[in-house]
Amino acid sequence: MSSVVAPANSVLSPQSSVLPWQFTGVVRLTRIGTSFVLFTIFVGFAAINTGNNALYIGLSFMLGALILSGVASKGGLKHLRVELDRVDDAWAGREARGRLRVVNRSRIWNVRDLILVSEELAGPVYVGIVERRGEIGVDADFLFHRRGLVQLKSIDLYTRYPFGFFLKKRRVRYSGDVVVYPRLLDADETRERFRAVEGELHPSSRPGPGSDVHGFREYARGDSLRHVAWKKSASLGRWIIKQTELEAGRAVHVVVDPYKPRGASEDEFERMVSEAATFIDDALRRELEVVVSMPRVELRARGGEAARAIFRALALLEPVYEPFVPTLDRGSVVFAVRRSDERKSA
Amino acid sequence: MSERAHDVEALALAMFAAVPLYLTQTISYVPLAAFHLFLLAVTLRVAAGKSAEVLPAKLMRVVGIAYIPFYAVDALLLSRSAIAASTHLVLFIAAYQPIEAVRRRIDGQRLLITGLIFTAAIASATHVTIVPFVVVFAFFFFRQLMHVAHRDSTAAAGVSTPEIPSSRAAAFYLGATSAAGLLLFPLLPRVGTPIIPGFTGSLTNAATGLSDTINLNNQRTISADTTVVTRVWMGPDAIPFFTPLRLRGAVYDRFRNNEWLQGRREFTPLPMSPNGSVRIARDSGFTRRAYAQQRFVTGTRLFLPAGTYQIDGVPQVYEGPTRDVYMVWQPRGDMIAYDLRMARDVSPLEVRHVPVTNYPVTAPIAAMARRIVGPHTDPLQQSADIERYLSTTFTYIPDPSQIGRRMTVDDFLLRERRGHCEYFAAGMVALLSALGTPARIVGGFYGGKLNPLTGYFVVRREDAHAWVEVYDGASWRTFDPTPPSLRPGNAKGGLIAVYASALSDSLNYFWDRHILTFGLADQLRLFVDTLERARDALGALQRSVRRALTPRAAEVAGVILAIAALLLLMARQRRPPFELLRRYLASLGIEVGPATTMEEALSRLPAADAAALAPLIELYERERFSARPPRGVRATIRRSVRR
Numbered sequence: 001m002s003s004v005v006a007p008a009n010s011v012l013s014p015q016s017s018v019l020p021w022q023f024t025g026v027v028r029l030t031r032i033g034t035s036f037v038l039f040t041i042f043v044g045f046a047a048i049n050t051g052n053n054a055l056y057i058g059l060s061f062m063l064g065a066l067i068l069s070g071v072a073s074k075g076g077l078k079h080l081r082v083e084l085d086r087v088d089d090a091w092a093g094r095e096a097r098g099r100l101r102v103v104n105r106s107r108i109w110n111v112r113d114l115i116l117v118s119e120e121l122a123g124p125v126y127v128g129i130v131e132r133r134g135e136i137g138v139d140a141d142f143l144f145h146r147r148g149l150v151q152l153k154s155i156d157l158y159t160r161y162p163f164g165f166f167l168k169k170r171r172v173r174y175s176g177d178v179v180v181y182p183r184l185l186d187a188d189e190t191r192e193r194f195r196a197v198e199g200e201l202h203p204s205s206r207p208g209p210g211s212d213v214h215g216f217r218e219y220a221r222g223d224s225l226r227h228v229a230w231k232k233s234a235s236l237g238r239w240i241i242k243q244t245e246l247e248a249g250r251a252v253h254v255v256v257d258p259y260k261p262r263g264a265s266e267d268e269f270e271r272m273v274s275e276a277a278t279f280i281d282d283a284l285r286r287e288l289e290v291v292v293s294m295p296r297v298e299l300r301a302r303g304g305e306a307a308r309a310i311f312r313a314l315a316l317l318e319p320v321y322e323p324f325v326p327t328l329d330r331g332s333v334v335f336a337v338r339r340s341d342e343r344k345s346a
Numbered sequence: 347m348s349e350r351a352h353d354v355e356a357l358a359l360a361m362f363a364a365v366p367l368y369l370t371q372t373i374s375y376v377p378l379a380a381f382h383l384f385l386l387a388v389t390l391r392v393a394a395g396k397s398a399e400v401l402p403a404k405l406m407r408v409v410g411i412a413y414i415p416f417y418a419v420d421a422l423l424l425s426r427s428a429i430a431a432s433t434h435l436v437l438f439i440a441a442y443q444p445i446e447a448v449r450r451r452i453d454g455q456r457l458l459i460t461g462l463i464f465t466a467a468i469a470s471a472t473h474v475t476i477v478p479f480v481v482v483f484a485f486f487f488f489r490q491l492m493h494v495a496h497r498d499s500t501a502a503a504g505v506s507t508p509e510i511p512s513s514r515a516a517a518f519y520l521g522a523t524s525a526a527g528l529l530l531f532p533l534l535p536r537v538g539t540p541i542i543p544g545f546t547g548s549l550t551n552a553a554t555g556l557s558d559t560i561n562l563n564n565q566r567t568i569s570a571d572t573t574v575v576t577r578v579w580m581g582p583d584a585i586p587f588f589t590p591l592r593l594r595g596a597v598y599d600r601f602r603n604n605e606w607l608q609g610r611r612e613f614t615p616l617p618m619s620p621n622g623s624v625r626i627a628r629d630s631g632f633t634r635r636a637y638a639q640q641r642f643v644t645g646t647r648l649f650l651p652a653g654t655y656q657i658d659g660v661p662q663v664y665e666g667p668t669r670d671v672y673m674v675w676q677p678r679g680d681m682i683a684y685d686l687r688m689a690r691d692v693s694p695l696e697v698r699h700v701p702v703t704n705y706p707v708t709a710p711i712a713a714m715a716r717r718i719v720g721p722h723t724d725p726l727q728q729s730a731d732i733e734r735y736l737s738t739t740f741t742y743i744p745d746p747s748q749i750g751r752r753m754t755v756d757d758f759l760l761r762e763r764r765g766h767c768e769y770f771a772a773g774m775v776a777l778l779s780a781l782g783t784p785a786r787i788v789g790g791f792y793g794g795k796l797n798p799l800t801g802y803f804v805v806r807r808e809d810a811h812a813w814v815e816v817y818d819g820a821s822w823r824t825f826d827p828t829p830p831s832l833r834p835g836n837a838k839g840g841l842i843a844v845y846a847s848a849l850s851d852s853l854n855y856f857w858d859r860h861i862l863t864f865g866l867a868d869q870l871r872l873f874v875d876t877l878e879r880a881r882d883a884l885g886a887l888q889r890s891v892r893r894a895l896t897p898r899a900a901e902v903a904g905v906i907l908a909i910a911a912l913l914l915l916m917a918r919q920r921r922p923p924f925e926l927l928r929r930y931l932a933s934l935g936i937e938v939g940p941a942t943t944m945e946e947a948l949s950r951l952p953a954a955d956a957a958a959l960a961p962l963i964e965l966y967e968r969e970r971f972s973a974r975p976p977r978g979v980r981a982t983i984r985r986s987v988r989r
Binding site: 128 | 458476499529863
């Protein structure tokens with residue numbers, strides 16, 4: 001059985017939205033800051049006009065507060081460093097729990113009311129206080145819009161502290177690589193297909209990890225040398241790979257064909273990967289053993305780290321431009337993108 | 347701190363901001379008290395967890411609309427002052443806002459109005475106690491600002507978290523703001539400030555201890571007004587000879603209907619020497635210099651210490667309204683500072699005939715005078731006899747109201763035999779008039795207190811006094827029939843009280859001199875002083891260098907310079923790749939700011955340059971972000987950007 005991949009809604013387009021208070025640049029006067037500046041100008045005019053030193057005292061304080069507000073917020077943000085502690089399993093389009101560590105290396109300034117904003121964050125992250133020469137761990141929800149290896153590069157820090165006159169921004173670099181698993185589609189979309197293979201979950205002659213010999217095939221680049229049938233290879237004069245019979249009683253064999261024909265869009269390819277991931281996820285939830293065949297790699301999992309390895313492989317799957325010829329069984333579920341003229345059920 | 351507590355604090359802060367207005371009397375008590383009562387009611391309701399609507403919001407809105415035309419009525423008819431009417435308006439808005447805030451959050455506007463009340467309060471305040479007021483206000487104002495900043499931040503982040511206590515932070519920022527304010531205060535431009543430093547402050551409501559006439563028909567009251575009138579500096583060698591101070595301010599030499607008057611005459615301008623000195627008397631004996639800062643309490647009259655013969659550093663001086671009393675022409679400000687020259691003995695510049703006063707001497711007074719002086723015929727000896735007689739046999743009453751009725755000078759001398767300093771002086775002049783000796787009452791200030799911390803004498807209103815001057819044919823001699831121990835300024839206090847008073851006055855002096863009256867002249871002086879000190883320091887450095895410039899020292903300096911150059915070179919070599927790239931991009935016209943990543947900078951470059959630079963940036967990122975950075979990246983980048 002192979003898949004029919006119809007044009008679908010884009011799974012690439014990020015849905016990130018800019019919050020109304022976000023801005024480019026490094027500083028923006030807030031409403032209360034604007035009022036305060038106008039008020040300071042008013043008092044300054046009154047002081048100069050009257051020569052009243054009591055007003056000059058007030059003016060000095062107000063200017064001092066304005067200057068200090070700028071210096072404090074800049075001085076605080078300047079010494080902040082953000083590090084990525086961890087990100088839990090990250091699926092494209094789904095929020096992933098993670099943890100950031102914010103370090104304040106300033107000797108003077110505490111930073112309060114800090115807001116962290118990044119394209120990779122699901123929303124603004126609020127940090128109450130980062131004390132001088134201190135650090136704080138903060139939980140953050142990440143939201144990645146597409147699968148793959150995402151390099152976290154920069155994060156924007158905003159603060160109104162201390163007096164709320166200015167909204168100060170600083171973009172800091174932080175490093176971290178996150179493998180984002182494919183976007184999981186609505187399970188209903190794959191349920192139909194899953195129902196089709198559900199009846200064949202009992203042992204079947206299917207290649208996979210096991211002890212019995214299933215068959216022989218030509219060596220392909222990337223195959224492990226442990227699977228080479230040495231005697232047969234010697235007799236034939238070329239390398240032959242020994243395939244073993246899948247031992248699992250309740251197993252699903254999934255073939256993901258990364259071939260991307262000309263004319264197929266990237267969205268179509270991504271949707272195919274998402275469908276495969278959704279199918280595998282569904283199978284794993286049903287506690288089935290899943291064997292995934294991809295070019296040069298065959299992975300088997302029932303859950304846990306092995307499952308992560310499958311999704312990681314799907315996350316990093318790149319389209320190839322030469323057709324892939326997988327070994328198919330009767331019950332194999334194939335996910336592939338076909339040219340429009342050859343789209344049909346496999 | 348809960349939201350309710352913050353609301354209560356904001357209300358209390360608005361009320362607190364208006365407190366100095368009671369003292370400065372910018373507006374009358376009635377609207378102020380109404381404002382405080384209204385806000386107190388609102389505060390109590392909010393503290394009890396109820397709505398702030400003391401009055402229904404609709405009614406308040408109607409009142410608010412009605413206030414707009416009322417403002418014009420207030421300014422034109424009621425207060426007759428735009429400032430007072432504006433202050434009323436601000437207070438009304440402050441009272442209106444808590445009710446409006448029930449409907450929508452207007453924390454920023456409320457704080458702004460509180461700030462306006464604060465400005466109105468400090469604008470009319472002159473006393474040093476305004477400093478703690480400003481500090482306390484600023485502390486709570488900062489707390490409120492931090493609270494608003496916190497709420498805006500959490501709203502922006504879409505979270506709801508309790509605010510971290512902000513008292514310590516507010517105190518920290520208060521200290522830092524004060525430091526910044528202190529630095530800024532002398533640097534802010536002055537245009538309309540009085541040029542001559544001295545004292546300032548509203549004096550219109552204070553009772554002066556010196557009156558135009560000594561009217562014995564009215565009961566006198568003496569209030570313990572500690573307002574400073576004058577501060578006088580003199581050298582320690584002058585103090586034994588010129589103290590207790592007698593600051594002369596008025597001369598009463600005419601009598602009419604139980605009232606001693608100042609003889610009216612024209613104001614006569616006195617000639618000023620080319621160096622700005624005005625000579626008012628002839629000196630004899632040793633002389634000393636003094637410096638005085640004086641507040642005007644009777645027009646622009648000067649209160650000169652007895653013995654003054656020359657005044658320096660003042661504008662045009664006039665003699666008047668009586669002889670030997672002086673005033674200056676100063677259209678602006680209520681303070682003045684000047685130098686004085688004092689002599690042990692002074693005499694008028696011109697010898698003139700001085701008549702005996704017109705006091706209607708009665709036979710009993712004449713008999714009494716003759717009895718007191720006995721056989722003496724010398725006017726000065728007679729004066730000494732009368733002075734001694736009055737000061738030893740009459741009773742001084744510090745509070746004239748104790749007499750309880752109108753008393754003439756004759757009553758004082760013949761029957762009552764008790765009174766305050768004006769009666770003693772008037773009685774002595776009456777007795778001397780009976781003897782045909784020219785004499786006059788002098789009003790002014792006596793004594794004062796030496797401030798042990800700063801070395802000046804401070805004379806206050808409560809030191810007002812009257813004494814007698816007797817003309818000996820050539821000069822006026824001072825006599826004081828009031829018992830010495832009972833004269834003003836002779837009250838004894840404990841050591842702690844003396845020092846506490848001195849400390850308080852020093853503080854007041856500092857406030858008056860360096861804060862309230864800090865003006866353009868002070869700024870220029872500060873600038874010139876700074877320049878001079880810098881020049882002196884540079885000169886001293888040059889001299890030191892010349893002295894130390896030996897061949898050996900030159901060698902050491904050369905070695906130090908070489909090491910410094912080497913260190914500088916090494917520091918440049920150690921510049922991180924980011925800095926190298928940033929500088930290179932800057933040379934291409936691309937500024938890499940703190941919020942710019944290298945990729946963003948790269949996107950702004952022309953395609954050819956970007957393509958050339960991309961490998962370097964990739965190299966930098968590998969070095970910066972990789973767990974195992976490659977080696978030699980810095981050197982590679984440095985070499986590349988040099989090319």
